[in-house]
Amino acid sequence: MVSSVTVFESCMIAEIVRAGLxxxxxxxxxxxxxxxxxxxxxxxxxxxxxxxxxxxxxxxSQFISxxxxxxxxxxxSFSELTYRSKIIYSMDSAYVLPMYxxxxxxxxxxxxxxxKASKRFEVDY
Numbered sequence: 001m002v003s004s005v006t007v008f009e010s011c012m013i014a015e016i017v018r019a020g021l022x023x024x025x026x027x028x029x030x031x032x033x034x035x036x037x038x039x040x041x042x043x044x045x046x047x048x049x050x051x052x053x054x055x056x057x058x059x060x061s062q063f064i065s066x067x068x069x070x071x072x073x074x075x076x077s078f079s080e081l082t083y084r085s086k087i088i089y090s091m092d093s094a095y096v097l098p099m100y101x102x103x104x105x106x107x108x109x110x111x112x113x114x115x116k117a118s119k120r121f122e123v124d125y
Contacts, residue, residue, distance in 0.1 A: 005069065012062055020055030021047060053122070060118035064111045 024047050032042030085103045089095040 005066075009062070009066055013059065016055055016058045016062060017051075020051040020058070023054045024050045056118055056122050060114055064114055067110055067114075068107070 028046055028050065029042055032046040033039070037045065085099040089099045
């Protein structure tokens with residue numbers, strides 16, 4: 001299961017990076033090459049910094065989706081937050097609702113923190 005999630009996320013992130021780099025105007029590459037930069041220097045100093053600006057929102061969204069998708073892997077007993085909650089409330093069924101509330105709050109904190117970090121990164125970059 002871990003390998004399939006890894007392959008899926010790798011494909012999604014590769015597509016986000018490809019789209020981010022394609023979003024930079026062709027004239028930017030031509031301008032970098034005409035000023036005497038090599039291809040690698042043009043990519044490093046001109047294309048990638050501009051492309052990252054358009055990649056950040058999609059990458060953060062994908063990472064948040066990854067965090068949410070890991071809860072699906074509990075079906076195959078991948079130990080994470082949902083699985084741990086099941087262990088706790090299986091001991092006493094009175095803890096079912098509080099555990100889901102706590103679990104939802106933890107997911108929200110993780111996703112909210114990533115979103116805030118993304119916005120700060122967007123402003124700085």
